[in-house]
Amino acid sequence: MKSLNFFIALLSLLSLATITKSQDPSYLYHSCSNDTTYTRNSTFQTNLILLLFSLLSDAPRNNLNGFYNSSIGLDPDDVYGMFLCRGDVDKNTCQICVALAAKEAIQRCPVQKVVVLWYDLCLLRYSNRAFFATMDQDPGVFMFKSDQNIADEPERFNRLVATTMNYTVTQATIATSGGKKFAVGEYFTKSPNLYSLAQCTPDLSSSDCNRCLRIAISILPSCCSQRPGVSILYPSCNVRYETFKFYNITTVAAKPPPPPPSPLTRPKGKGHVSIIVIVAIVISIAVSMVLFCMGFSFLRRRARKNRVSLPEKDDGDEISTVESLQFDLSSIEAATNNFSPDNKLGEGGFGEVYKAWKQWTNGTALELMDASLGDSYSRNEITRCLHIALLCVQEDPKNRPKLTTIVLMLNSFSVTPPLPRKPAYCVKSRTGSKPLSVNDMSITELYPR
Known part of the structure; x- marks a missing residue:
């Protein structure tokens, strides 16, 4: 005693x-x-x-x-x-x-x-x-201030929490074996801003860490909807978000810089894929997705105009000109791998919408990589390259990084890219019916958002 x-x-x-x-x-x-x-x-x-x-x-x-x-x-x-x-x-x-x-x-x-x-x-x-090295979620506890709630646009806030936490969890799980499995995220809006954190014990495997963190954030909608700050604590992992900065980002250890690019010519035997090749693949996927959506939208609009001429509605969100959106069928087939069903996400007003954005938001971006590459690439580099590629195809040009910034982000991990938003032309459409037919036949027009 x-x-x-x-x-x-x-x-x-x-x-x-x-x-x-x-x-x-x-x-x-x-x-x-x-x-x-x-x-x-x-x-x-x-x-x-x-x-x-x-x-x-x-x-x-x-x-x-x-x-x-x-x-x-x-x-x-x-x-x-x-x-x-x-x-x-x-x-x-x-x-x-x-x-x-x-x-x-x-x-x-x-x-x-x-x-x-x-x-x-x-x-x-x-x-x-x-x-x-064992994932444990018992005991577990979630904590929040019971007297506070987000009153303004609660649904938008819940979506913001889901997007930010998914991104932060993805970043935390890509650490190498034995490395610090920790990440923070920041999302700036008009009101409120959101700051997030996710962490696992380093002795967990990446798959166990991902599973633990995904289970933690999956209970947020049921336990803590509209709460401005929440912590979920497990013995093997924890997540937290607040509307104020609660961590010291300057002391977060910077990720190691990427290895120098390997030669473009592939060596004999088992080698590694060049970083240039990886960047080209990832950016091509994102650009192809946008080109297809733009081209297919233009083709549909031109076909409709050939059938009937209707006065255009003045809508600030609509495309005012289509002269720069002209692509031939061969270009569209090349961009979508001949309309491959493997890339198809669903049907919408712009036709077949392709899947890079959804893979990113679901935390499964690495599934975009060709399985034949095996383990010859870095998970960290691939995730970062796709992150940068999505920033390059943002709808608002002001949100796209400059070329000098892109080069800096590709060559250094000291710069943290901002969170991308949904790329242009990859949303569902709305339809409207106008009674302008002389023979009681309805004509439906598609308006891109």
């Missing part, structure tokens, strides 16, 4: 000595399982104290990604533990948060063997069973 009191006192001194120099961590929630407990002054308690000391003392040297795990003892008194600090905090703040969490865990769960405790800046977990 004396050793436990000494340990708690030491933790208090460690946290108080440096807490004024760092961001103050805030306690969120804890879970103690009463299914398994230990007796005071037992071998398990001794091992637990040694484990917590190990996490604290080894953390500054070994937590390259704000994460560290360890185990001590032999069955049945073995104990496994880990901590995960938020991806934007420095090592000193991380150590302070872990010390506070260890102290809080001992006091709130004095005899429980299975404990999970969350602060806003870190997570501490220990158990009498091995859980490393």
Whole structure:
């Protein structure tokens, strides 16, 4: 018992000595399982104290990604533990948060063997069973301020949350094995702005991380619709969004720069695809999608004008001229791989709409890549190239990056591209009927949005 009191006192001194120099961590929630407990002054308690000391003392040297795990003892008194600090905090703040969490865990769960405790800046977990590299969503909790709600355009806000969280989750899961699986996102609108965060423990595989985060954001519509700020906490992952910036983006570690481009000529044997080839493929997909939609729309309008001449409606959202949208059938067939059904998303007023945008919003952009390329490309580079390509085909020219910016984004990961919006001409159409026929036959006109 004396050793436990000494340990708690030491933790208090460690946290108080440096807490004024760092961001103050805030306690969120804890879970103690009463299914398994230990007796005071037992071998398990001794091992637990040694484990917590190990996490604290080894953390500054070994937590390259704000994460560290360890185990001590032999069955049945073995104990496994880990901590995960938020991806934007420095090592000193991380150590302070872990010390506070260890102290809080001992006091709130004095005899429980299975404990999970969350602060806003870190997570501490220990158990009498091995859980490393295993996705766990039990226990789980969601948190929000119950007295607040988004009153203006709630449906638009919910769509904004879904789009931003999908993007952030995708970015968090593309980290390499063992790397920091952490990402933040920012979406600026007239009101309100949205800031998002997604993180997994680095010992998870990319597929387990993606599954954990997708499950977390899937409950947002049912638990937290129209809430201006929400946190969903699991032992293996967590997500959060707010209408204010709650993270320090300047301390988020920059992604490593991409490797130099490989020669255009493919080497013999098993090699890697050139970055130039990858960029060409991704941009071609996005440009082909826009060219087809524009060309097909023009062909339909010209065919309709050959049948009947009707006065044009003055609509500020409609296309006022079509002289620059002339494409022959061979160009359209080439752009769509001869109208391949593999690329078809559905039917709309512009004809067959192709799928690059939906793959991006669903977080499955890598499915656009040719399966024959295998693993000869970087997931990170492909996602970034498609991101840039979608920015290049934005409907408003002001939202398209300049050529110098594109070159900079392709050659450096220090620049974070803004979130793309839905590209031009890839939306459904509306139809309207006008009673202008002399023989009671209806004529339907298509108006692009």
